[in-house]
Amino acid sequence: MTTVTLPTIDTLITYPDGATRSTGTVVHVEPGEGGRAAVILDVTACHPVDTAWPDQPADRGTLTTDAAEVLPIVDAVTGGIHDGRLFLGAELPVRNGTEGWTFVVAHIVEGAPPAVGSTVTVDVDAAHRLALSAGHTACHLASLALDAALADAWTKPAPTDTLGHPAFDALAIQRSRITPFGAVDTYRIGTSLRRKGFDATALDAPDELAARIDAQLAEWIAGGGAIRIEREASSLSARRRWVCELASGRTDIPCGGTHLGDLNEFASITASLAVADVEGGRELTMTTTARLR
Ligand SMILES: [Zn+2]
Structure with missing residues (x-):
């Protein structure tokens, strides 16, 4: 049996400075329904939609794996981690920044997600x-x-x-x-x-x-x-x-x-x-x- 460890550090984000490309490490993959998975990176240029105040839509773009596989980012949502549980998008019951929580950008992809620990490049549709x-x-x-x-x-x-x-x-x-x-x-x-x-x-x-x-x-x-x-x-x-x-x-x-x-x-x-x-x-x-x- 493998133990899945959820991130304990917020995702570092580079989009506020205008970045549309970033390279990061996969820190968690959460399998979802319909062959989808949420990929969490240590750093990303991808802007996710905010759950509490969803004014700006998510970026579009791709994740490129270290095996040169290109996965479209079909959605990017805000995730929150508390008490060993990950809440994604509409499930997130608190505002981004709430004390005692870890907040992450979840890149939603379809198909086989990249492995935890591997390096991926984010390319946002500029x-x-x-x-x-x-x-x-x-x-x-x-x-x-x-x-x-x-x-x-x-x-x-x-x-x-x-x-x-x-x-x-x-x-x-x-x-x-x-x-x-x-x-x-x-x-x-x-x-x-x-x-x-x-x-x-x-x-x-x-x-x-x-x-x-x-x-x-x-x-x-x-x-x-x-x-x-x-x-x-x-x-x-x-x-x-x-x-x-x-x-x-x-x-x-x-x-x-x-x-x-x-x-x-x-x-x-x-x-x-x-x-x-x-x-x-x-x-x-x-x-x-x-x-x-
Ligand atoms: Zn604004």
Whole structure:
């Protein structure tokens, strides 16, 4: 009988710095259903989807084994290890970073997985990554522009974003989905937001509001500015922040995803807004579209 030892160290990740290729050692293989297996490496360039806040989809790519076998990565999910058990993706009951857990990137492959202890190379589909990075950066900028455009809609002092505007995005966001070269964000305006002082009539003219957002985004792009992820450590569970050096000053947002390197890579970012009445309030959907130079 063989004893399977689960990893006790978080996966080291290189994608926050923009890497799309890495070489690592297989530290665990978890057999799954339907001929699939989850391959865990000591280090990876592959971005997994987060379980608790699944905004940016998983990278696409391949694992190349030391026998030159190429295995497509059919999915990449976040795994957590606790009390000798591995929980993958939707089974993971805690947020990434929870004390007492080990967090890993699980590369899901089909067919014979590589052996524990062997060396594999991860190659991420760089064109797909670039499209998601552009979408994710555009998503953050559009959320800041939305906060700015709604700054006059508050009748009481509210918590603010890093640019000093009332934090509509942080207070009302329900769901965020990054798409290639874009994002779809859903906000809920209910009793609690109104009690905090938000006047929902500010959403009565969504096209006018979108035009103000677009003008702000065009101004930020024209000013240029470096973008990077700052992090305390290379482990998957370490806190990371998106930092953007806008011409008007530095801004940052907690973020586990990937991004472009500079505002000047964008030709444009535009937003369209749709407002719907829902049970107990209103729902705002912001669809962001990015174009690169
Ligand atoms: Zn983010």
